[in-house]
Amino acid sequence: MTRLKSMEFKKTGGAPAGEAPEGETFYHLPVLLNETVSLLVTSKEGVYIDGTLGGGGHSAALLALLAPAGKVVGIDRDPEAIARATARLSTEAGRFSAVRGNYSAIAEILAGLGIEKVDGILLDLGVSSRQLDAGERGFSFMRDGPLDMRMGPDAPLTAAQIVNDYPEERLVRVFREYGEEPRAARAARSIAAQRGKTPFSTTGELAAAIEKALGRNSEKHPATRIFQALRIEVNRELEGLEKFLASFPKVLKPGGRVAVISYHSLEDRLVKNAFRALEPHCVCPPRSPICNCGEPGILRVLTRKAVKPSDEETKANSRARSARLRAAELIAPDSEMKRWKSRH
Ligand SMILES: C[S@@+](CC[C@H](N)C(=O)[O-])C[C@H]1O[C@@H](n2cnc3c(N)ncnc32)[C@H](O)[C@@H]1O
Incomplete structure (x- = not known):
């Protein structure tokens, strides 16, 4: 298996990332696309999870970068997103599949698919432009509609x-x-x-x-x-994110990566703190002569500061303005993960 240190995303075919397939209306413009995909992918033959599939923009970019053996599984709470992305990526049959569900249950969803561990997981939090713009979903004060706001029927x-x-x-x-x-x-x-x-x-x-x-x-x-x-x-958004942040290491391969794009400080703070807590850190009392706390850490943070969209991107897509990307890599080998799992 080829392991790559960092990767520049190049379109290699398939549906153009971020654009609606011919004849279809606009759904969502993916944010921080190159930055996310290049931070996430370390193995072109790997299995990647897009936990917030939406219109499938990030999934399309991942598929374009991966080798024919690479796979993407998309998860979304919203049946409409699942239908839309499945239609968009229909030419990728065998390399792409979509599941309706909540990313907070990622371990259970993957177990149901017979997948034990993956090479990377992406979350692009919040709502899609389609959800926001559809008056009948009730997300926006700019469009009159029923006061609903459920992302999916599980809310x-x-x-x-x-x-x-x-x-x-x-x-x-x-x-x-x-x-x-x-x-x-x-x-x-x-x-x-x-x-x-x-x-x-x-x-x-x-x-x-x-x-x-x-x-x-x-x-x-x-x-x-x-x-x-x-x-x-x-949508119990913060509870879902917290549950994910407590469980994602269990389904990452050693060397596998997680990337999260947040749109407000509440989410970004949760992600930053969860990543930090999993980094190597010593919790021995300050006067202890040697370290024996057994907290070696399991994660390497790849983004010391959150990655922000360029001026060019925010000019082209005002919804990207508040986006913040953080990524981390699982550094613990399987043997160490067993010890970590027994304590979490
Ligand atoms: C910002 S959009 C993702 C857009 C996508 N990256 C793209 O390029 O089209 C967020 C999507 O995540 C979904 N979502 C939000 N929270 C979720 C959760 N807890 N579980 C599954 N899907 C969720 C929403 O329904 C929405 O479709």
């Missing part, structure tokens, strides 16, 4: 249920923690007062109520943070 609650049924104090917590909204209490109070008269059912009603409560004194719509908070709560 237990809709945004309408949360907005109409959560106690006011719980709404404050959600808006504060997941939206980092400084005026969370004011927004929640106003929502609680209004829903007592008529429950909220559309994104337009909620956006208007938030605008009325918080006013508008910057270019940013006052509902931006509240909508982000609701989306995170509906």
